[in-house]
Amino acid sequence: MAEDKKPDLRTRLIDAAEAEIAEKGLMGLKARDVTARAGCALGAIYNAVSDLDELVMRVNSRTLERLGAALAPASRADSPEAVTLALADAYAVFALQNRRLWSALFEHRLPEGVEMPDWHRAEHEVLIARIGAPLAALRPDLPEEAIRLRVRTLFGAVHGVVHLALQGRLVGVPEALLRQEVAALVGALVIGARAAVAGGGGR
Amino acid sequence: MAEDKKPDLRTRLIDAAEAEIAEKGLMGLKARDVTARAGCALGAIYNAVSDLDELVMRVNSRTLERLGAALAPASRADSPEAVTLALADAYAVFALQNRRLWSALFEHRLPEGVEMPDWHRAEHEVLIARIGAPLAALRPDLPEEAIRLRVRTLFGAVHGVVHLALQGRLVGVPEALLRQEVAALVGALVIGARAAVAGGGGR
């Protein structure tokens, strides 16, 4: 009666893993904590999923999906410049609000020699495409190949600033100023892109 | 006779740890491998050093010093723009040539609640200052505080592109194109900075 119909164990395990990572970070993820949280026995993990690694990838997969959703509204801004700026800002905000889950995206390493499954790789392509659209509009002079490259560079730049800021240590930007600095960075790059088109210089 | 005067054990241990990290990465660093390589017993580590963590910090300290040396020539370029570009390029080259040692700089986490010792923190400040000089020359309109912030943003941007490229997975720039892309990135930022001064806009 009060016994809600529980979701399928596999889902509960992914939920639990997600919550654990959100609380303790990827390094703090332990099989025992996950099963305790999901309310099942330790061994049950291996019925639902092949591996702890798979569990992490399922969580990362969700995070990527949520990230995608968080970036979606940005694409509706009314100029390529505005879209690019909005994407970068949304990225920073998402990272700030989901720090550990977001970090897990980049921290997770598969054991030596194991390849990332295609379904996970494909999810990244979606992100690339989303950034690529405004950039292509901004630089109609560049071939698709060059755009794809620039997307990666732009993404890397924004990512790096956010990443170091969230790590806190070393040489990061203070978190309170992160959005502002990301905006300054992307703003400069976007102006540079426009100037390149106007000037006719390929680079 | 053929017995060369061996350096002090502590030094040999740091040498060995450095070599191990260079070969296998920070995650692959094991006390037993280090001592085997240094030619001493396992327990000897704890006479020379308080901890494996300290050993890592000693290695990182060296890496930072070598990074500093690798960046030094860049400062002799003849305009602030050129210096900034040369610094970024030297950074990318250093990372490419010292991938695992460079990565260790950012991967190493001290156990919860342990603070980074000052001697290590100070070494980072040196790097910041080195990038700050040309940037301050480029933006004489900005107060020192703002320059310090921009240095971190610029550093983060370059770092991010390099970092993702070296990771290889996900959304990185291909390594062969890394230097070119870093140059494009920094070039655009430097142009943006100059334009900001000319235009009188603070941002």
Place this chain on the structure above:
DNA sequence: TGTACATCAGTGAACGCGCGTTCACTGATGTAC
């Protein structure tokens, strides 16, 4: 020059723990007749 003693870097077997994974078992559910 010799003897007794203290020091301490260096040794390596053993400790201890964290933790992913396995596996023999249980019990609920479904199927055949």
Place this chain on the structure above:
DNA sequence: TGTACATCAGTGAACGCGCGTTCACTGATGTAC
């Protein structure tokens, strides 16, 4: 409706291993007399 049997998700104690750290011991070196 009842009985026998198969299946299989779920259980949790036990396994096994990697690995940082400790600690009782050794033996070389230095000091005092």
